Amino acid sequence: MISIQGVSHAIGGKRILNDVTTQIAQGGITALIGPNGAGKSTLLSLIARLEPLQTGRILVDALEIGACSDQVLAQHLSILPQMADHTPRLTVKELVGFGRYPYNRGRPTAQDDAKVAQALDMFGLNLFAGRTLDTLSGGQKQRAHIAMIFAQDTDYVLLDEPLNNLDIAAGRSLMKTLQSMCADHRKTIVIVLHDINVASRYADHIIAMRDGSVIKQGRPAEIVDSSLLQDVFETDAPVVKVEGTNLVLM
Amino acid sequence: MTLKIYIWAGLFGLALLSFLSLFIGVIELSLADLWHDPAAFELLVISRFPRTAAALICGSSLAIAGAIMQMLVRNRFVDPMTTGTGPGAGLGILIVTIFFPAAPLIVKMVLASLTALGASLGFLAIVQRLPPTQPLLVPLVGLVYGGIIGAGVTFVAYQADLIQYISVWMNGEFSGVIQGRYELLWIAAAVALVTYFAADQFAIVGLGRTASINLGLNYTQVMLIGLVAISIVAALTVTTVGMIPFVGLVVPNIVSRLVGDHLRNTLPLIALLGALLTLASDIVGRVLRHPFEIPVGTVFGVIGTLLFLWLLSQKPRHE
Numbered sequence: 065m066i067s068i069q070g071v072s073h074a075i076g077g078k079r080i081l082n083d084v085t086t087q088i089a090q091g092g093i094t095a096l097i098g099p100n101g102a103g104k105s106t107l108l109s110l111i112a113r114l115e116p117l118q119t120g121r122i123l124v125d126a127l128e129i130g131a132c133s134d135q136v137l138a139q140h141l142s143i144l145p146q147m148a149d150h151t152p153r154l155t156v157k158e159l160v161g162f163g164r165y166p167y168n169r170g171r172p173t174a175q176d177d178a179k180v181a182q183a184l185d186m187f188g189l190n191l192f193a194g195r196t197l198d199t200l201s202g203g204q205k206q207r208a209h210i211a212m213i214f215a216q217d218t219d220y221v222l223l224d225e226p227l228n229n230l231d232i233a234a235g236r237s238l239m240k241t242l243q244s245m246c247a248d249h250r251k252t253i254v255i256v257l258h259d260i261n262v263a264s265r266y267a268d269h270i271i272a273m274r275d276g277s278v279i280k281q282g283r284p285a286e287i288v289d290s291s292l293l294q295d296v297f298e299t300d301a302p303v304v305k306v307e308g309t310n311l312v313l314m
Numbered sequence: 315m316t317l318k319i320y321i322w323a324g325l326f327g328l329a330l331l332s333f334l335s336l337f338i339g340v341i342e343l344s345l346a347d348l349w350h351d352p353a354a355f356e357l358l359v360i361s362r363f364p365r366t367a368a369a370l371i372c373g374s375s376l377a378i379a380g381a382i383m384q385m386l387v388r389n390r391f392v393d394p395m396t397t398g399t400g401p402g403a404g405l406g407i408l409i410v411t412i413f414f415p416a417a418p419l420i421v422k423m424v425l426a427s428l429t430a431l432g433a434s435l436g437f438l439a440i441v442q443r444l445p446p447t448q449p450l451l452v453p454l455v456g457l458v459y460g461g462i463i464g465a466g467v468t469f470v471a472y473q474a475d476l477i478q479y480i481s482v483w484m485n486g487e488f489s490g491v492i493q494g495r496y497e498l499l500w501i502a503a504a505v506a507l508v509t510y511f512a513a514d515q516f517a518i519v520g521l522g523r524t525a526s527i528n529l530g531l532n533y534t535q536v537m538l539i540g541l542v543a544i545s546i547v548a549a550l551t552v553t554t555v556g557m558i559p560f561v562g563l564v565v566p567n568i569v570s571r572l573v574g575d576h577l578r579n580t581l582p583l584i585a586l587l588g589a590l591l592t593l594a595s596d597i598v599g600r601v602l603r604h605p606f607e608i609p610v611g612t613v614f615g616v617i618g619t620l621l622f623l624w625l626l627s628q629k630p631r632h633e
Contacts, residue, residue, distance in 0.1 A: 138530025170514035
């Protein structure tokens with residue numbers, strides 16, 4: 065369980081997070097949604113220790129962010145880096161191998177090799193294993209990065225808007241992979257999503273934020289409705305139920 | 315597999331060139347002379363061996379420094395010698411020369427390392443404010459930044475009537491290297507060697523800040539270690555033989571295109587190719603206008619650029 069206790073955050077004098085207290089339960093996909101500037105990405109980067117905590121506490125199981133050693137945290141919690149323009153000429157296999165760095169500090173054991181092989185297999189990257197990242201398409205590159213995170217084998221996986229720059233096929237395949245990571249490998253996934261419909265379809269739990277505060281949270285079937293859109297996004301789009309999923313009509 | 319072939323070919327070439335380097339120069343020297351002529355042996359020990367060693371050390375450590383800097387800055391087109399670190403080292407030497415002319419060499423060295431580090435930190439601070447979507451801005455800003463520091467150094471040197479003195483280390487060449495005047499370079503060699511133990515850390519930093527923190531790395535610490543290593547190498551090279559541009563730019567790029575960026579595997583080849591090309595440039599510079607010499611930096615600029623252009627025109631590798 066990730067426990068967020070009284071977390072406030074300001075950047076350059078501007079309040080981004082306002083005394084946020086909430087919990088993210090173990091297992092399943094938790095989606096953070098909200099309008100631009102709601103503080104979703106900031107909250108995620110605080111959990112991932114990308115930014116130092118200003119006020120409040122964040123605990124990942126028993127590990128306290130800011131007090132726990134980086135190496136130990138890296139074995140429990142991972143965050144998918146955003147795709148950058150600059151890609152080193154690493155092969156897919158070399159990149160996925162770095163996922164084992166928190167365990168082996170650069171000296172891979174047979175067990176590490178097995179984990180890397182498993183990750184390549186699971187993400188269908190065997191054919192690409194010897195290709196360098198700069199020769200891959202955006203979707204393939206992202207799959208390679210997620211395979212690295214998978215090889216890192218942490219209980220918690222954080223992702224910040226991973227669907228950006230992905231076409232619909234790559235986006236769907238990513239969301240399905242995340243679902244199976246939760247179902248088959250008992251991961252807990254926290255994901256910032258831009259599209260509320262994606263959250264409604266794939267997430268097990270939604271945390272809706274606005275102006276640095278959590279407005280509502282719960283199961284998508286229960287909370288995705290026109291009042292949520294009104295309260296969080298200040299728009300009155302209709303919500304319909306299709307095959308058991310609440311969908312917002314743009 | 316290909317990596318091993320390159321390394322063996324490189325070692326073979328290096329052995330050949332080193333042998334040539336020992337026997338090429340203004341004074342005739344042959345292998346047979348060494349057996350009966352003590353003067354020939356003296357020439358080898360005092361001049362030819364130090365010169366060869368200096369070229370090998372400078373070439374390999376500058377190439378490694380370039381590879382590390384390209385990882386830290388996440389840009390393939392930076393070269394520590396031109397983007398601030400080299401001119402920064404020059405600034406340190408100038409300060410010592412003007413204010414503490416009697417200071418021992420080691421003091422000069424330490425201060426040059428510190429100013430080189432300061433200049434590198436300044437460059438990094440600027441780079442982090444540049445838009446990541448414009449990768450070519452980084453080397454351009456680096457050139458301007460290095461140029462400004464260099465111009466400052468030249469101006470102060472001009473005022474202090476030290477222009478001749480600074481031109482010695484603004485244009486690197488090995489003709490002044492003799493026994494007793496290059497040994498500090500071995501420290502640069504040691505520093506370059508030690509960086510190998512942090513090869514994985516540098517490669518991960520090349521993936522970006524988020525990826526580094528995700529894998530449990532102390533990002534700031536790795537950046538600082540890298541910059542310190544680069545600065546020491548730059549300062550030692552500049553104080554002993556002078557600035558040699560392009561090695562740190564061209565060599566890592568060639569190796570990256572041939573075998574990739576996994577530094578733990580590629581650093582040995584980067585060191586090897588840096589040594590090879592630098593020594594080759596020095597030998598060519600010694601032979602072309604015999605008995606006069608062309609500075610190694612000039613020759614390297616031509617050879618390195620041609621190699622680089624040829625590589626750029628090749629198709630990217632697919633396996």
